[in-house]
Amino acid sequence: MSWSWFHKLGSPKWFFQWSKKWAPPVFCLGVLGIVVGTAWGLAFAPKDYLQGNVFRIIYLHVPSAILAESCYLSLGIAGFVFLVWQMKMAPIFIKAMAPIGAVMAAIALFSGSIWGKPTWGTWWVWDARLTSVLVLFMLYMGIIAIQNALDDRVLADKAAAVICVVGVINLPIIKYSVVWWNTLHQPATFSFMKKPDMPEVMWMPLLICVVSFYLFVAGLVIWRMQTEILRREHRASWLKTEVVGDGI
Amino acid sequence: MTYFSYFKAECLVLFRRKQNLVNALLFFALVIVLFPLGVDPSKAFLAPAAGGIIWCAAALATVISLESMFKEDYADGSLEQLLVSGLSISWLVLLKVLVHWLGMIIPLLLLTPIFSEMLFLPDGVLGVLMTTLLLGTPGLFLIGSIGASLTVSLRQGALLMLLLILPFYFPIIIFSTSAIQAVASGLPYSGLLAIIGAISLLALVMSPLMTPICLKASVR
Amino acid sequence: MQSNISLTISDLWIERGDRDLCKGFSLTATSGDIIHILGDNGAGKSSLFKTLFGLVSPVEGEVQLNGEDVLSYRDPLLKQSLYISHALGLKSVFTVLENIRWYFPKVSEADIARVLSLLKIEGYLDVPIKALSAGQTRRVALARLWLSDLPVWFLDEPFSALDMVSIQLLEGRIREHAEQGGIVFFTSHQPVTLLSPRRVELTA
Ligand SMILES: Nc1ncnc2c1ncn2[C@@H]1O[C@H](COP(=O)(O)OP(=O)(O)OP(=O)(O)O)[C@@H](O)[C@H]1O
Ligand SMILES: [Mg+2]
Numbered sequence: 123m124s125w126s127w128f129h130k131l132g133s134p135k136w137f138f139q140w141s142k143k144w145a146p147p148v149f150c151l152g153v154l155g156i157v158v159g160t161a162w163g164l165a166f167a168p169k170d171y172l173q174g175n176v177f178r179i180i181y182l183h184v185p186s187a188i189l190a191e192s193c194y195l196s197l198g199i200a201g202f203v204f205l206v207w208q209m210k211m212a213p214i215f216i217k218a219m220a221p222i223g224a225v226m227a228a229i230a231l232f233s234g235s236i237w238g239k240p241t242w243g244t245w246w247v248w249d250a251r252l253t254s255v256l257v258l259f260m261l262y263m264g265i266i267a268i269q270n271a272l273d274d275r276v277l278a279d280k281a282a283a284v285i286c287v288v289g290v291i292n293l294p295i296i297k298y299s300v301v302w303w304n305t306l307h308q309p310a311t312f313s314f315m316k317k318p319d320m321p322e323v324m325w326m327p328l329l330i331c332v333v334s335f336y337l338f339v340a341g342l343v344i345w346r347m348q349t350e351i352l353r354r355e356h357r358a359s360w361l362k363t364e365v366v367g368d369g370i
Numbered sequence: 371m372t373y374f375s376y377f378k379a380e381c382l383v384l385f386r387r388k389q390n391l392v393n394a395l396l397f398f399a400l401v402i403v404l405f406p407l408g409v410d411p412s413k414a415f416l417a418p419a420a421g422g423i424i425w426c427a428a429a430l431a432t433v434i435s436l437e438s439m440f441k442e443d444y445a446d447g448s449l450e451q452l453l454v455s456g457l458s459i460s461w462l463v464l465l466k467v468l469v470h471w472l473g474m475i476i477p478l479l480l481l482t483p484i485f486s487e488m489l490f491l492p493d494g495v496l497g498v499l500m501t502t503l504l505l506g507t508p509g510l511f512l513i514g515s516i517g518a519s520l521t522v523s524l525r526q527g528a529l530l531m532l533l534l535i536l537p538f539y540f541p542i543i544i545f546s547t548s549a550i551q552a553v554a555s556g557l558p559y560s561g562l563l564a565i566i567g568a569i570s571l572l573a574l575v576m577s578p579l580m581t582p583i584c585l586k587a588s589v590r
Numbered sequence: 591m592q593s594n595i596s597l598t599i600s601d602l603w604i605e606r607g608d609r610d611l612c613k614g615f616s617l618t619a620t621s622g623d624i625i626h627i628l629g630d631n632g633a634g635k636s637s638l639f640k641t642l643f644g645l646v647s648p649v650e651g652e653v654q655l656n657g658e659d660v661l662s663y664r665d666p667l668l669k670q671s672l673y674i675s676h677a678l679g680l681k682s683v684f685t686v687l688e689n690i691r692w693y694f695p696k697v698s699e700a701d702i703a704r705v706l707s708l709l710k711i712e713g714y715l716d717v718p719i720k721a722l723s724a725g726q727t728r729r730v731a732l733a734r735l736w737l738s739d740l741p742v743w744f745l746d747e748p749f750s751a752l753d754m755v756s757i758q759l760l761e762g763r764i765r766e767h768a769e770q771g772g773i774v775f776f777t778s779h780q781p782v783t784l785l786s787p788r789r790v791e792l793t794a
Contacts, residue, residue, distance in 0.1 A: 205583060257537050264534040268520060271530050276647075280587035281520045284580050285534060288516060291576065292538050295569060299541035303548065357608060375695035379681070379688075386683040447677025454643045456668035589645050 132209040134351045135360045141344045149341025155334020163327035176240045181328060183233035185335035186226045187251070190258055193223030193339065197265070198290025201283035211347075213279035214354065216286060217269060218346035222339055224262035230255050250304035254297045261289050275354075371455045376462055380469040383442075391473050394435035395481065401427035402485050413490045420489035421499050421550030422543075424482060428503065429510060429539045430532075435474060436514035437531050439466065440522045440585065449522075450589050459585065460578035463515060467577065471511045478503065498553045502546035502566060509570035512577035513538045519584035542569055595656060595670070595741050595773060596620045602651030604634055604641050611637050612792055615651070621741075621771040624764060624785055626778065629792035635777040636676060638792065639744045643673060655742075671742040678731035682720040686711060686730050689719060694737050705736040708759070724751040735763055743767065745776040761785050 163181035197216055204212035234252050235245045246252065265282055272278035355361050384391070405423045406416060416423075443449035452462055479500060486496050517535035521527030549562035602615040611634030619625055627635050640646040642653060644664045653661045660667040680689045690702055706712045709729045711722075719727060728751050735743065743764075749757050761784040764774050776787075 257540065260533070260537050264537070267530055267533055271521075271524055271527075274523070274590065277523065277587045277590070281584055284516065284584055285520065288513075288538065288576060288580055291572070292541070295541045295572075296537065299544040303544045371693050372695055375692055378695075379684075379692040382688065383681065383683055442681070442683075445677075446682055447675060447679040448681055450645065450675060450677060451673075451679035453645065454668055454671075454673050456665060586645070590640065 132207070132211055134210060134214070134355050135358070137211055138348060138351050138361070138364065141348055145341050145344040145348070148337050148344065152334045152336070152338030152341050155330055156338060159327045159330035159334055163324075163331065167324050167327055176237060179233050179237045181331045183230060183237060184328060185332045186233065187230040187255060188332055189335050189339055190223060190227040190230050190255060192336070193219055193226060194258060194261065194286075194293065195290060197223065197286040198293075201286030201290070204279065204283040205287060213283060214347050214350045215343070216265070216279075216282050217350050218343050220262055220265045220269070220282070222342055222346070224259060224266060226339070227255055227259035227262055231259060248304065250297075250301040253304065254300045257296055257300065258293075261293075265289075371451075371457065373457060373461060373465065376452075376457070377465050377469065380466055384469055384473045390435065390438065391477070394431045394474065395477055397434055398427045398431035398478070398481070399485070401430055402489070406489075417490040417492055418551070418554070420486055420491040421495065421502075421554075422547040423489060424485060424499065425502070425506075425543050425546050428478060428507065429536070429543055432474065432507065432510045432514055433517070433532050433535055433539075434528060436470065436511065436518045437521065437528045439470060439515060439518040441527075444522045444588065449585065453586060453589055459582040463519075463581045463585075464574075464578055467511050467515050471508060474511075475504070475507055478507070492554050495550055495554050498559060498563075499550055501563060502549050505563060505566045505570060506542045506546050509542050509566070509573040510539060512570070512573035515577050516580045516584065519581045519588065522585065523588045542566060545569070594621050594771070596654075597742060597773060598652075598654045598657075599642075600652045600654075602638075602641065602653070603649040604637055604646065604651075605649050606634070606637055606646070615792070617790060619773045619775070621773060622768050624768045624774045624776075624787040626776060626782065626785075626787035626789045627792060628777075628789055633792045635792055636746050639673065639675065639746055639775070639777075642667065642744070643671075667742075670740055671744060672734060672738050672740040673744045673746075674731055674734065674748060675746045678727060680719050680727065680731055682718070685716050685718050686722070687715045689730060690733060690737070693734055697737050701737065702733075705733050708736065709733055709756070725753060725756065728752060729756060732760060735760075735767070741772045743772065743774045743776075745774065747777055747779070749778050749780055749782075758784060 160181050164178055167178070169175055169177075197219055200212040200215045200219070203209050204216070231252070234255065238247060238249075238252075239245050265285055268281050268285060269278050272281055352361065352365075402423055405419070409415060440449060443452070453459060482500060482503065483496060486499060491499065514531075514535055517531040518527075520534060521531045524530065545562050545566050549559040549566070552559040552562060597619045599615060599617045603613045604611040604615075615638075617625070627638065629635050637646055641648050642660075644661075648661070651661070652659060653667075655667050655670065658666055681692070684692065686706070687702070690697075690706075694702070703712065706715065709732070711726055711729055711733075714722060714726065719730065722730065728748075732748060735745075745764075748760060752760065761782055764776070765785055768774055774787075
């Protein structure tokens with residue numbers, strides 16, 4: 123296998139040129155998918171016979187919860203890549219991704235509690251999933267906070283990478299402990315929406331939503347990375363020709 | 371400079387700066403006092419909660435006391451000298467954590483019986499509480515050293531360090547309080563103690579890898 | 591002491607923040623060399639030392655000790671060199687003697703007493719570092735030069751805050767070290783009187 127893609131990915135110049143081609147279509151596809159998926163889910167999918175229309179928030183809740191975790195995993199991988207290979211793009215990725223992940227976790231929390239109100243009768247339960255998303259949100263806020271607190275960019279990059287890696291190693295343990303704690307304190311009284319298989323008309327739009335959330339986040343993060351590259355590499359001559367070439 | 375002279379120097383620093391340790395222990399006591407005062411002083415509330423209260427107080431006191439772990443070394447240039455000494459910085463970090471841990475755990479273990487009496491901890495649970503402290507606090511200190519190294523160059527790092535490090539303390543706290551509750555209700559708990567020990571071991575691997583990275587990046 | 595040591599810096603490029611401090615900086619030092627690094631405030635003298643010790647990463651360049659690359663694996667350089675930076679590395683909670691003991695656990699009491707009386711701080715053995723004057727504090731840090739047997743020295747402004755007598759004493763020690771086959775790099779804004787070092791100017 124050739125490793126040249128790996129080295130290319132490490133070069134801000136190559137990435138910048140590549141991303142100019144790819145960010146808009148990926149982002150637009152994501153937005154389109156979200157519109158189609160949610161419209162289908164909200165308007166055309168049948169009602170859940172237990173929960174009625176409330177269940178439809180699943181089309182927002184599930185993708186954002188999945189994304190919140192995937193984003194954190196990607197931060198951990200980027201942190202590892204940076205600490206081991208010193209790849210220049212990795213901290214740029216972390217910087218761009220952390221706030222998006224935090225927003226995803228926040229959306230998952232909000233939609234979860236909105237869903238919880240009619241289903242469980244309260245805005246919040248110390249459910250294992252909700253709690254672990256809450257912890258995830260705090261981990262994201264920690265990464266953002268340390269990046270903002272440290273003025274020295276080299277140090278801030280290293281620190282964020284370290285905390286991402288430590289976080290990803292610990293995340294399974296935290297999740298496991300929260301699940302464990304939850305079963306200890308809350309014997310499963312609320313069994314919700316677990317009909318083992320949803321009909322196709324219900325999960326099809328969900329699948330579309332999940333996939334297009336991924337695309338949407340990918341497009342967004344590439345854009346944010348471009349901005350960060352502009353900020354960091356403003357002395358590089360390739361960037362000047364690039365920017366002048368775009369007529370900015 | 372040798373590992374042993376460093377160890378002796380660290381012990382001496384801890385001794386000269388004993389007020390820091392006393393402050394951390396006072397903080398520990400104050401957090402504990404908050405619960406009867408702020409929530410409920412009745413035995414019905416305190417007895418089942420005692421283990422958890424002591425653990426939360428211990429975790430908070432650990433973060434507070436570790437925050438300044440590398441600060442003085444950073445300011446007076448001895449951290450720089452450690453980095454260029456040719457000694458393995460990972461071992462130096464472990465030695466430092468060991469000294470701080472010993473300094474904290476001994477008075478903590480002495481205070482715990484007193485506080486558990488005041489919080490009406492059920493009979494027969496004290497032993498397990500002490501064991502979880504003995505097994506879990508190394509993990510708290512090792513993870514805390516990573517946080518301390520991240521915030522070493524900040525003047526006001528305590529709050530940030532709490533934000534960064536406390537989530538990583540959740541598993542240790544959860545399993546420790548669960549073990550205490552398990553023994554109080556007569557369930558087996560040795561598996562939980564094993565998990566706590568395993569988390570501390572994981573921290574023992576992680577801390578010497580991660581702390582030096584942050585220390586090196588901070589001294590510039 | 592090892593009598594033939596060579597340190598080669600080639601094409602070193604150091605960048606801090608967004609500024610180039612030096613680019614294409616090359617230098618070779620062998621046993622017996624005394625090298626005075628010159629440059630304005632902020633030229634990057636301290637940064638050069640920090641780069642050699644791995645505290646600052648260079649953009650590119652090579653550093654070799656006896657032909658061995660020490661930028662990727664620094665241990666050989668660290669084990670051979672003594673570095674005294676602006677921050678002196680003395681713990682303020684310690685007394686003078688404890689600070690020296692911390693660095694040199696194996697050196698005998700008599701040797702320490704001899705060096706401290708040479709530096710005229712023999713009366714302050716049990717005084718905490720924070721109760722000393724600036725020059726006295728620096729003399730305690732410089733006592734390491736008499737007690738250590740490391741061949742390569744990096745001294746960042748060793749003369750600042752010292753009185754005339756101490757400066758001459760220090761210059762004498764530097765010369766003696768070079769004659770014994772060591773290498774000394776130092777930075778200083780004042781001209782030296784007793785030594786005739788090689789002068790290397792750092793410019794961006
Ligand atoms: N910790 C730091 N972070 C970012 N930039 C720094 C840092 N320390 C120094 N610099 C920058 O690096 C440049 C070189 O600093 P350095 O301390 O190496 O200069 P110097 O030649 O030793 O100066 P002086 O004669 O004042 O000691 C300066 O322009 C300074 O702004
Ligand atoms: Mg300087």
